[in-house]
Amino acid sequence: MAYSNKIRETYLEQLKGIQDAGIFKQERFIHSSQAADIEVEFPTGSSLKKVINMCANNYLGLSSHPDVVKAAHEGLDSRGYGMSSVRFICGTQDIHRELENKVTEFLGTEDTILFPSCMDANAGVFEAILTDEDVMISDRLVHASIIDGMRLCGALHDTFKHSNMDHLEKKLQLHADKRLKVVITDGVFSMDGDTAKLDEMVDLCEKYDAMLFVDDSHSSGFIGTTGRGTHEKCGVMGKIDIITTTFGKALGGASGGCVSGRKEIVEMCRQKARPYLFSNTIAPVVVSGVLKVLDILLANTERRDKLEKLTEYWRKGLTEAGFVLKDGDTPIVPVMLFNAKLAQDFSKDLYDEGIYAIGFFFPVVPNGAARIRTQISAGHEIHHLDKALAAFIKVGKKYDILGKSKQEIIAAYGL
């Protein structure tokens, strides 16, 4: 037997280490569609509990929208279930190109290429367009998938302090001799909910002849007055050279991602990006759903407008209740608790009150920056937020943190 006891023990020991460190992840089974109201089995084997979901990336409430579901059914009927091929052999349907064109129109770019996920887009793009003569300069808080993509690329990698434009400029000067330079950032940072300073970054990139890469996964569909993303919010549409984004969050929430941007860069990905070349693309049923999502968003801004109002309401409620929040205006609203155990206990108590919101702590966020990350959805109604706020206040009182500053909470619970 190749899988000996010694091998088994090796893994059991590692898993125990993860458990002992308090970072063992356990899935919670949802027995309903993704929505504001869900039915959850947790712990495994327990009876179902109806809770309000405050932690989905379902920003526009489109994950289970009847028009999207109907379009997906129609796509399934007309184009079948699977492609059984990668894109360039016999895995490309007309609707794949139609979606690429529609995303290009939506984001205001030159061209788009689909990937099985945004993780794959980020994993493939750098290696496809850069060599060891080039440099990638990334914000220190970019998403893990970008870090993995940079690791797969032979170009030099450097970082700048989070959103620190002076530091970025120094790095652009330091690497002035490189053939190609790419500045890399998230549009909205997923843990803190803050927005990149894309207007300033565009200026710096123009000054130092660098390309600008933005992962807009937590923005596409709702940030900016017509929901096109952070480039719209910052007034730099048409000036971002590479945008990656996902269809697995606001844009229907199923799966899939893309690289959208300069024509030549997209073509380089089509020729060289390994996750595109060696994996099936998005299933026809999902493509059909995303096409409908974009139709809905191109028709009007109702859903992102509602999301904006609900976000303001939620932030105001939490602030008035005396919670410490991360500054920002996106639907990612982190309630800061600083201590990891407090974040876990708080999350558990919220769940008992019928509110599903997860605690995040090291290593997902820096040590001493534990939090409950709440995420607002256009699928929420005011009554959902009122109930969630009442639960937050009740649990906040239990732990005596309302009206307390960061220093006071840390003094009471430690880091």
Add this chain to the structure above:
Amino acid sequence: MEEMKDIILEYVIEEYLEDEDEVLTYDTPLISGGIVDSFSMVSLKRFLELKYAISIPDDKASPEAFDTVNSIVDLVNEFVGKK
């Protein structure tokens, strides 16, 4: 060589410390102390190469050699004037 020590210390402080109150000395462990990760070490190597017009081979740019400002100074001195 005091000047080189100070230049490197200043660079490391400016480059890697987020908290202005943090204190860094010539002997503070940078990599084993978690201040500089192996990924970020690349930029430090590049800074040294450009600043002192040297080329540090990858096999010499070990985490141990980059672990303190003092050890970095020793490493740089190995290559200065050897061009």
